[in-house]
Structures are given as C-alpha cells and as structure tokens.
Amino acid sequence: MSVEFLTVAMFAALILAITLGHPLAYTLAAVATIFGLIDNGFNIPGLFDMFVNNSWGLMDNYVLVAIPLFILMAQLLDRSKVSDALFEALYVVLGSIKGGLGLAVVVVCTVFAATTGIIGASVVAMGLLGTPALLSKGYQKEMSSGIICAAGTLGILIPPSIMLVVYGGLTGLKETSVGNLFAGAIFPGMILASLYFLYIFIRCNINPKLGPPISKEEAGKFSAAQKWGMTLKSLIPPMALILAVMGTILAGVATPTEAAGLGATGALVLAFFNKKLNWEVLKQASFSTLKTTSMVMMLFIGGKFFSTVFLSMGGGDVVADTLIGSGLNRWLVLFIMMFIVFIMGMFIDWAAILLVTVPIFMPIAMELDFNPLWFSMLMCVNLQTSFLTPPFGYALFYFKGVAPPEYTMMHIYKGIMPFVLLQGVGLAILCLFPGLVTWLPSIFFGG
Template sequence: MGIETATYLLVALIFLALPTGLPLAFITGLVALGFTFGWFGTNALPLVTTRVYGFVTEYSLVAVPMFVLMASLLDRSGIARDLFNAMRVFAGRLAGGVAVQTLVVAFFLAAMSGIIGGEIVLLGILALPQMLRLGYDRHIAIGVTCAGGALGTMMPPSIVLIIYGLLASESIADLFTAAITPALMLMLAYVTYVLVRCGRRPEMGPPMTREEQAAGSLTKLEALKSIAMPAAIAFMVLGSIYGGVASVTEAAAMGVFGVLIAVLIRREFSTRLLHESLYQTLNTCGMIVWIGIGAATLVGVYNLMGGNRFVSATILGIDAAPVVIILVMMAILLVLGLFMDWIGIAMLTLPIFVPIVEQLGYDPVWFGILFAVNMQVSFLSPPFGPAAFYLKGVAPPEIALKDIFTSLVPFIGMQMVVLALLLFFPQLAMWPLD
C-alpha cells in the first residue's frame, strides 16, 4: 500500500468511526495502533510509547490544569456574579446596554481563565435570563451569550493558544501578545452589532428603566470594588507574562493563587468548593491529555510512514499563490470544525500545517492567531458546535437547539470577517511584536 492510499484510508477510518460515539482519543489511538502494526510490524510498539512519553512529559502542559482550575474556582465563587452586577451600574439605560455589559464581562472572564465552556454556562445563568426578562430579542440574547463566552479561545490566557504554542514550538507569550488585538476586534464587532441593531429597533434590546437599574444595584464605589478584584487577577496573570516576571506556566500558578486568595477574602472558600473545582479540573484535563495521546500517536506514526512529506508535497504542489494555500488550510480547519473538537483538530493538523506555513515564509505566530479565530468559528458552528450544547444545558426549556444555532449565524459571520481581515492584513495581529 502506498502512502497516498494509506492517507485516504486513515482519514476514512477516522470519519467512519466518529458517528459510533467512541471518544476521539480512542478512535485516533486505535487507528494509530492499526497502522503501526500494519505498516511497521508487531515489533513497532516502542514507536507508540515514545510518542506518548514525549507528549505527557511536555513542561508547557502544566499550565493547562492551572488555568482550568482557575476557571473552575471562578465558576463556583461569586466573583463573576458580582462583576456582572457591577457592570450594570455602567450599562445605564442604553438600548442594548445589558447585552453590551454581558460582552464586557465575558471579555473580563476570558482574561482571567481562558476556558470557554465555563464562561458560557456562567453567562447563561447570569445574563441570559435577565435579558429575556427585560424583553430582549431572543436571538440577540442567545448570540451574545454564546459568542461572548467563546472569546476565551482568543483572549489570553487562552488554552487554545497554549496548545498551539506547544505543538508549533512557538513562544506562548508572543502568541498571547498577538492575540489581544484580534480579541478586542471580535468583542468590538459584537458590541457594534448589538448597538446598531438595538439603536435602530430599541424593542430588540429595551433600555432599563431607572427603577430596574436601581433595583439591587450597587453604588459606583461598590461596583468599582467588584471590578477591581477580577482586574487584579487578570493583571497578575497577564502582567507577569508580558513583564517577563514569570513564564506562562508560573503565571498560571500565580493565577490560581490569586483566585484562591480572592475566594478566601470573600469568605466563600469551603472544602466542597475546592473538591468540586479539583474534580472538574481532573475531568477536563483528563480529556485533553487522552485526546493528545491518541492524536500525538497517530500523527507520529503517520509522519514515520512519510505522511507529512506527502501532505506537504501535495499542498505545496498547488499551483497558486501562497495566500491561496493558507486559504485551503483555513477551509480544511473550518470543515473539520463542523465535526470535531478543537483539541483533536489541533493535534491532528498542526504538526503537518505549521512546517508548511514556515516553508511558505509566513510567521507561525500569525498562523496561530488565524487558527484560534478559526476554532472560535468551529465552537459556534452546527451541527456539533459545543457552545450551543453548553448553553442548552442551562437555558430555559423553551429555547431549542435550533433557536441557538439560528441566533449564532450573524456572530459566525462577524468571526469570518475578522478571520479574513487577519489573513489579508497580518499586521493587525503582529504589530505589538514588531
């Protein structure tokens, strides 16, 4: 069997196995073992164990459980709730103000943890019911909740960017620096969309009355105090990285320490809170590690078969400008994003794509930003967009999955516009590194 036939067979086996419901980690692992023994013989097991060992001993991976634990503690404390209530003071009686407030809070949460699912659940509990109660258009309320929560894929300390840096052997600090402007672009695009639509039709985002704003509202001083603590945590994490005080892994540990101190100051600490947070962290990181093991094994074996050379020659053999080749990669990532989790996509594609990007003369850090925006699109896209399922778990029963996916269409469109801008104008992301 030639490498071309083997490539088609490998891809076909993965996609045929996905509908079975078997976890992606096991699918990729089983396919990898099958090709290992079929291509190299029964004595080739050390090829698999070497890849697994190399992946699980990667130092940069330590940052992942730290940031997940940060997010888990934030989920269970009242920090996010108080931040949302504080922003209510500044939202005022602006048409669409609560939706804008939700997006700003989402940006803050993304800057503190970089975990997406928890943010959407939090916003689904805090913001969505309030917007619906105030008479907001259902599609705007749902879209803002999901799209705002998905900002965690872009805003440092994004787990997506950490995994990309690990796989591409690029500076995670550089990736974080380059991601801030695109993250702001996305947030401002969402805010502009909400303000324009609600400005033209105020009934889609009714402004709060003076009584509603005052009900349970904080004074401006109390609101500033509620914002100060999350801002301090975000500054502790990102400031230590950008200031060269700590590595990303060390900054992640500092972030956990900061959140724990905040929880203690607020007198919310309990053994139950710590136990549930640690359990969620182990559960999430276990999924990431297993998917990583399966994908690392599969890619390693495929590369030893000569697959990376075959794919590289095929893509580079396209008789087109380099930017067209990047567009082909983006299209592949978008299609995979319709059916697979971002972790699996990253593990399977980046070891092959990043060397091609370097051969074309592009900066891998810039490609990492494109990858992160692409994964934002996949997070919202049907039929398996995880954001919709996270929100469905906490949304009112009358909101169906169809309603959620329909609401996300304009936000996916805005993500695609930002992706195109970053593709054709790389300096939008790269200017802080010049």
C-alpha cells in the same frame, strides 16, 4: 499500498469512527495503531516503542504543567462568583441604553475570558446569570442566545487560554512559544469582542425590539457616583488577577507555567475574600480539574500518536505536495487550510484538530513564507468558530443545558449565525493587518 491511498484511507477511517460516536481520544489512537501496523509491516514492538516515546515526550513537557493550573484557576473563579458582581454593576451602568444588557454580557465575558480560559465556565455562568435578565427585559431569544454563546467562546482565545498553551507545547518553535502566543492573541481577542459589541449596539439601535433598555425608574435608582463605585469594586479584583498572570508573563518575570501557579493562588485569594472558599468548593474544583486535565491529556496522547504515524508514513508530504505543488496562489492555499480547519470544527474537538492539522499545516505555512506566529493565530481564531458551528458546537449545548425551556435549538442556531460571520470578519482583518498579531510579541519578546 501507496502513500496516497493510506493518507486518504486514514482520514476516512477517522471520520467514519467519529461519525459512529466513538470517544475521540481512543479513536485517534486506534486509527493510528491500525495504519501504523499496516505501514511498518505489522511490527508491533516498533509501533509500541513509537507510542511510548511520544507519550513520554508529552509527559516530560514542562509547558503543559500550566494546563491543570489554569483549569484549577478557572474552576475556583467560577465557584467564587466573581462574574456575578460585575454583571450586576454593568446591568445598572449599561442597561439604560438599547442593547445595553447584551453589551454588559460581552464585557463580562471578555473579563471572564481573561481570567479563566474555559469555554464551559463562561457560557454556563452567563447562561445562568444573564439569560433570565435578558429574557425578562424582552430581548429576542435568538439575539440573547447568540450573545451569550459567542461572547462565552472568547475564553478559548483571550489569554490565558488552554488552547494557546496546547498549541505552544505542540509546535516547539521559538516564534510560537506560549508567551508569544499570549501576546499575539490580545489584539485578536479584543477585535472579536469589539465586533460583537458594535454589532449588538448597531442592531439594537436599528431595531430596539431586539434588545430594549431597562426602565428609567430602574436605571435611576443609582447616582453616577454609585454606578462608578459598583463597577470599580467589581472590576478591580479580576483585573488584578489578569495583571498578575499576564503581566508577569509579558514582563518576562515568570514563565507561563509559573504564572499559571500564581493565577491559581490568586483565584484562591479571590474566593476567600468573596466568602466562597470552603472544603466543598476546593473538592469540587479539584475534581473538575482532574477530569478536565485527564480528558485534555488523553486527547493530546491520541492526537500526537495519530499525527506521528501519519507523518512517518509520508502523509504530511502528500498533503504538502498536493497544496504547494498545485501551483495555486499561496493565499488560496491559506484559504484552503483555513476552510479545512473550519469544516473540521463542525464535527471534531479543537484539541484533536490542533493535534492533527498543526504538524501538517505548519510546515506548509513556513514553506509559503507565512509568519509562523501570525499563521498560528489565524488557526486559533478559526478554531473559536468550532464552539459555535452546528451540529456539534459545544457552546450551543452548554447554553441549552442551562437556558430556560422557552429556548429551542433553532433559536440558538439562528442566534449564533451573525456571530460566526463576525468571526470570519475578524479573521479577514487579521489577514489584512498581520501587525495586529505580531506587534505586541515584538515589543515584549523581541524579534
């Protein structure tokens, strides 16, 4: 069989298996096994050696130790209710302006994203905390669901992010080390949060019915000094944790793995001072960390096996020759790669997309003389949309699971569309101004 035929058939088999509802990690490994045997003449020992070597290489990657530590940090923070006090303070501070509660949700999710990096925790926490308040104050259902789902997805991009740790461990390039990715993601994350903030503020000022302010009586219960005190008291603990994790990485004091351990310890301290630290919390957080880490690593193994077989049989060269040899402008080639990632995000988990596309697209990007770090950040910003785009956007289902029964899936689908477009605007801004990605890494790490 020709390499071209095997390339198309392998992707077709993967899409078919996913459509049939099979678990993604095992689907990737199964498709890789079938096509690996076809490619090597059914040499089972040879394929088994390839599988063992790849699995051992993954398990021996020190960077990936950060994954369970960051997940544990997120689980402890979620159960210590750090975000509750901050939302209650911002409810009072911002609630008196049009769209103020929506703006409070964005601020809380941005801070929460910088301390957890777990989408499910952010969306569920704000869904439980913010939805009743938004609903009781008369916020449009579409607007409120869009705000919570979109702001909750910032956790996958703003460091410390599990996706960036996986990406850094996957490429093995100095330019895309976890430290560089963390530094490069700060401005993109802030840009997206700012776009959400501006959209809510402008839209609610044009049409106050979408996000009415709280009553003057409710807003006047606290003096300006009390409002500042409440905000600082609730903001200082998570900001101290952010400084402990990100500050040590950017200062070169600790590796991302060591910083993850420091973050998990800091989360324990915050849980203790919030009087939420007990045996039950530790047990649940540890068990959830075990399950999530196992899921991520199984995806990692299956995806790595798939990409290795695909590249070994020449599939990567077929894709590269098709795109580079087409004679298209390099920016059009970049658009095609981003469009493929966007479409895959509608149906496939972000980890699988990274594991399948990065080994194929990164060499093409470098061949076209794109900065590897900048290209990686475009990929990561693009992958954030995978949590919002129907039919399988995880953030939509997380929110639906905790939202009041008044919210239908149609409310949620309509609500997220403007924010998906805003993510596209953010991607365009990074394309026009690559220094927004590369400047901070050059300051902290040189090069």
